[in-house]
Amino acid sequence: MRCKSIAAGVLAASLLFSLSSARAADPAPAAAPAIPVGVAQARMKPVSQALEFVGRVESPERVEIRARVKGMLEAVLFKEGDVVKEGAPLYRIEKPLFQADVENAEGEVGRAKAALDLAKIQRDRAEELLAKNAGTVVARDQAIAAEASSKGQLLTAEAHLKTAKINLGYTDIVSPITGKIGRTAFTRGHIVGPDSGVLATIVSENPMYVTFPVSQRDYLEAQKEEGKVDLTNVEVRIKFSDGTTYPEIGRINFVDVSVSRSTDTVVMRADVPNPKGALIDGQLVRVELKSGTPQEKIVVPQAALVADQGGVYVFVVEDGKAMTRRVKPGGTLGAGIIIEDGLKPGDQVVVDGFEQLRPGASVRATPAAGLASGG
Template sequence: MNRINMFFNKSTQLSLIATAFLLSSCGDKKAQQMPTPPPVLVSIAPVEVTDAAYHDEYPATVTALDVVELRPQVSGFITGVHFSDGSRVRKGQLLYSIDTQLYEANYDQAVANLSVQEANLVKAQKDANRYHELAKNDAVAKQMVDNADAALEVAKKQVEALKANIKGVQTNVRYTKVYAPFDGTIGISLVKKGTAVTAGQTILNTVSTDNQLAVDFNVDQKDIYYFANLIQKGKTANDSTFTLAFGNDVYPYNGKIILMDRAVDPQTGTIKTRLTFPNPKNLLRSGMTGTVRVLTTSKKAVVIPYKAITEQLGEFFVYTPGDSSKATQKRVQLGKALGTKIIVKEGLQEGDKIIVEGIQNLREGSVFTTEVPAAPAKK
């Protein structure tokens, strides 16, 4: 029985060895049969170095340089609205009238009270003068003289108080007229004739300047130095550095940079920057949104075709020709796109060469060729 088992064990071992030999032979044949992939046909070109001009773009909001909410300084009923909604107004132009009857009556009463008190002052002055004459001859007690002088001083103070009261009442009469604080455009009136208004609370309307408007946009904190230099250089409205676009339409007037905000927003890492644009045709309106275009010139910029770029996990690469005709990936930092080309900020320099055609078939270390393979000879 043991001999039979030994026989079968030896047979099994021989079968396994034979099978392994056969598989190894097949694998060697397949490996020998797998062809080496042919070199990838590519085109190679040197990077372009040129002076590039382009526009950096920033979302922007149009806002008025001066905006005032008109509120009445006295309470009463609106008796007149003296403008057309949405029209241009001039500084000092009458806009609203408030009922003056109460304030004029108060003024008349204050004037009458002053007249009475001035008469009392004249009497007190005469009494004081008379008592002083009598005192020279010791014909009156010293107490009577002092009382007369005190009455005179009281009369003078009362006259001064009534004069001040008249100024206050007179001011209220003036406040029944609401005037434009500056040249600009007025909005749609929030009150009509007959509306009751409360001093300091009711909003009548809003006036904003319109001869030039501000355009605000946010720039990254790393660009503060660049824009601060532009402010120092005093870019004028005739300079084409700053333009404003609404979709495909470019505003016909150039802007001027005037200021940057006092601090960087810690939440966004940006700082608000302000331009001003002339508005002679009243095309700009406060609240509009558009795009600020900042003309930038880059000296000796490295420019390559956009088609030479590959992207992997948010990073950008180009293929460069390496030794033994093998492609090598190089990471680059991209700048502004210029049509079918793009500026490379970092990763390439003048004199470098890149692969511009055939990159879709390349991998790191792929063998390439720039020669078109010859057509097979006809039999």
């Protein structure tokens, strides 16, 4: 019996040894590969105080073209949507009737001049006869009055001629300003006149105005130090409805003289260059005012921000690992985001490849092309 127990123990020991050897021979599980990510450095940048408002683009010059005389529209001389120069012909109204009025007025002037010449001769003759006691005072006075009447008739005839020439000139409708012209309300063959309404509208394009209401509180914040009203250094930036920023910088050129009692706002206006015609009359835009001494703040690319139910966070690379940091955004700066809290200068934030990241995951970080500056 004792021999059987010893044999059983030896067999069990052999099996345990075999199992241990087999486990030792199995390869160790491979470590998860590092995830490649693009990073950008959080950097300090000068940031000016900014206030944002809703504004509307306005053309400094807006002219409604109207007919000043009545007649058939003979020609439309422009292409809708084109830029027209000051003095360029726009419409032509038929001329024959107005030309006839001019010729008729010229005839009246001729008759009035002839009547005046005759009146002068008769006055001279009456005065000569009176001097020789061959005429009467009454005849002389009548001759003087006839001459004065002829002078008045000549003035009236000359005024009629001038009016006729002006009306003839109104048959050629020209552009009073340089700007872009809109659609024409009438085409060739229509009868137009002073009661026809607007034929077309012309708006100037460069520069453009942007008007926006500013609350009393924001207006005071936009002032310079020591309460001095100095708006010459305030930059005016325009943002379109799609979020893009207009490249030209505007300057404030007008502040209204009174505050609206219903809204407690004051209307301000900026003069903005528009060399390429990107700003359109009546356009609704966002207006950003930047003033004051710039402050150094942390800026990262917009691509670094991730949002969830808890707020906004970013992935930061630390010792080859991806870690999350909750951050507090504070506005935009170009293509970057200002970070008020949650990051420090020099942090490497992930801007590309974070879709598969989890906190603590191993990463292989390389600078992201075009985003290394953080905005």
